[in-house]
Amino acid sequence: MKSLFYFKCLLILVMASPTLHAQYYLELSPALMNVDTTEGTTKPWLVDIRLGYSKPQYQLELAVMSGVADDSLNQLTVNVPSVTSLFYHYLPPINGSLKLHLILGASQVKVDSTYPGIADLSDSFYGMSYGIGMEESFKSLPQLKLSLDWIQLYRGDQININTTSLGIHYEF
Amino acid sequence: MNFEPLYKIFLTGFVFTLLSCSDPDNETNLVNLNAMASLDLVSIDFPEHTETTVSVNSVADFSIEGIKSNGVDKITITDDIDWSLSVGAASSIDQQGRLSAAVNDELITLTATFGYLSASKEIQVSSAKFDRVVRLELQDTENSVINMCQSKTIQPFAHYEGEVEDRTVDSNTIKTIEWTATNEEGITSEAQRAYIEKLDSQATLHTRAAGNIVIHAAAYSQVTEENLTEDFTQAISSADSVDDHGIKICLSSDTNLSSCGVSSVNVEQDAVISLMAVGKYKYADGTDFYENISRNSQWGISNPDNASIEFSSDRQQLDVTGAIEEYRATVYAACGNIDQTIVDITQGVILDSELSCVNSSETECLDTSVIVNIDKLSVLSFEVSANDIALTDNVSQLLESKPDEISLIVNANLSNDTQRDITQDDTLDFFIIDPVDQPAVIEQTSINWVFTVIGSGTAKIQLVYRGEEFIAVIEVP
CATH class of the missing domain: 2.60.40 (Immunoglobulin-like)
Incomplete structure (x- = not known):
């Protein structure tokens, strides 16, 4: 519910903001998630889809990820069916086509786990997210960009969840 | 219309709202599963010979084994075990598995939980009196066999009044047992084959040579109210088990x-x-x-x-x-x-x-x-003087006047932190380095460390000792 609230806030901000130099974009990438606990680590794969609104100095985006490959730690199988995030990207002024992204936002990560003899478990982790990324435009097609980022989606007392994604970013 | 302030307000509130979002309780499920998975466990249980009777007012240590997913391999779990006792128990247990038994008899259920796995065992806290030591086991041995030159901890088992089965000696009594070991044949010219070292409550058998020994365990019997000494013959295996030239x-x-x-x-x-x-x-x-x-x-x-x-x-x-x-x-x-x-x-x-x-x-x-x-000790540095004037390695030292002779004294600072006067050591070599395109300033006398001054200018002498060298440079006016 809180994610929906933030999504509505994002839409209001997008609709109410000035449209000069503003662009909408779509980004698609595979993401390797690292679900790290004090006792062990699993690394499921996800597909990462982002819709965003871009200005020269910042971006606001909605990211939706869905698991495409489980990962196992001995008998434990971990799947991440969904991740919903809202991110604010600050783009520090840098000369050249390469852009650096400082990312701040919130995420909800749903983790399903199965273990022999134990009832299947499903847990949701909700928290502040932060990260760093970069993007580079293709010279022949400036609207198309290659983006790479690492985002700490959740940082708890005993669990850390982060993703690394490398994808294609297209501005309309 | 300028919306920048609105963005800043939104973002500030956004950050402060999210900073408190971590939910430790929600993390327990996944952490527990990872703990079990990292050890590849499917169940846990108490070790086979876990004591089920504990004397009143004593302490007893419990442990847990994990059974791996192949159903065969077992490992001892040492961390992250949650120990608990049945409700109403007068005894207590700490999170290292140490049970402190109550002062009166009671039947309690001891439960160990690791992740989503748990194991329970009924423990009788008993006020039965200690009678005597009835048998010994050597820890980490097969059939209590010990080889010569090995050391093993002795685990004593005792009979308690009114109890059918023997059990390990309680923590209070075990401290009072006096241990000795003698050769089976008694006192002969042969030295002791083994001795027993006691530290607090733990006795360890240290062996020297093969043969039979007798272990004597003396303890006060609460039943007969007298000191009883029980003898146990223990074999120490010969080098057959040590392997050839082992x-x-x-x-x-x-x-x-x-x-x-x-x-x-x-x-x-x-x-x-x-x-x-x-x-x-x-x-x-x-x-x-x-x-x-x-x-x-x-x-x-x-x-x-x-x-x-x-x-x-x-x-x-x-x-x-x-x-x-x-x-x-x-x-x-x-x-x-x-x-x-x-x-x-x-x-x-x-x-x-x-x-x-x-x-x-x-x-x-x-x-x-x-x-x-x-x-040989290695040389860390030299301390050299010429006519009582200290020299520095390869640094020119000007004399106040022209002497007839230059006499060197050489001390070596050695790797054992001592200093040795090596001036007259036969292995200390002196070499005059003649100046280039100039007449010689000094010449060697019959004494290695004394040089005759024959002119003015720069005199250089190379000293070599144990592979280390020092260049004495003296300006003769």
Whole structure:
């Protein structure tokens, strides 16, 4: 519910903001998630889809990820069916086509786990997210960009969840 | 319309809202599963011989084994176990599995939980009186077999009044047991084959040679109200189980006991090199294993003036100290019966003589040795003076007046933190470095360290000692 609230806030901000130099974009990438606990680590794969609104100095985006490959730690199988995030990207002024992204936002990560003899478990982790990324435009097609980022989606007392994604970013 | 302030307000509130979003309780499920998965466990249980009766007012330590997913392999779990007792129990347990029994009889249920796995056992807290020690077990042994030069912890089992089954001696009584070990045949010319070391409540049997011994356990019986001594015969296996030539000497820093081994070592005067004796043993299935048997080995040394030997404080290594440069000594280690006379084995056996195995029988005794070469001390620096004026290496020193002779005094600072006057040492070489395109300033006299001044200018003398050199540069006015 809180994610929906933030999504509505994002839409209001997008609709109410000035449209000069503003662009909408779509980004698609595979993401390797690292679900790290004090006792062990699993690394499921996800597909990462982002819709965003871009200005020269910042971006606001909605990211939706869905698991495409489980990962196992001995008998434990971990799947991440969904991740919903809202991110604010600050783009520090840098000369050249390469852009650096400082990312701040919130995420909800749903983790399903199965273990022999134990009832299947499903847990949701909700928290502040932060990260760093970069993007580079293709010279022949400036609207198309290659983006790479690492985002700490959740940082708890005993669990850390982060993703690394490398994808294609297209501005309309 | 400028929306920048609105964005800033939104983002600030956004950040502060999210900073408090971590939910530790929600993390427990995944952490528990990962804990189980990281050890590949499917169940946990108490070890097979876990005690089910505990004396009142005593403490008892419990542990848990995890059964791996193949259903066969077991591991001892040491961390993250949640220990608890049944509701209403007067006894208590800490999170290391140490039960403190109540003052009165009670039946309690002890539960250990690890992740989503748990195991329970009923424990009777009993006020039955201690009667006597009835049997012993040596920990980590197969059928209580101990090989010569090994050390093993003794686990005593006792009969308690009114109880059918024997159980381990309670924590209060075990502290009062007095332990001794004697050769089975009594007092003879042969030295003790073993002795027992007691630290707090734990008794450890340290063996020297093969043969039978008798372990005496003396304790006060609460039933008969008198001190009772029980005798238990224990066999110490011979070198059949130690394997042929199964003793060797290694550096104490060696970590791979199967591959280590030295036949000669070097040590400087006053420096220490640490050695250990390693025994090669066989499990019942024929596979080899290696142990540090330094404390139960007998050590000796030839030429004890050249080097000295002593145990480290924990007797896990032998420290060899070099005494005289360029000499050598041989350090011996033996396991079993030796020709030399031994008086007391409880402090470890170190002799200022060579060692030899009795009868040269490999089943009764194994021995080995290592040559210790005492190296020359290395030179860290020189302190040199010319006519009582201190010199610096390769730095020109101006004399106030032209002397008839220059006399050098040379001191060497050595690696054992001592200083030695080496001026007259035969191995100190003096070489005059003649100036280029100038007449000679000094010439050698019949005394190595004295030079006649024959002119003015720069005199250079190279000093070489133990591979190190010093250049004395003197300006003669």
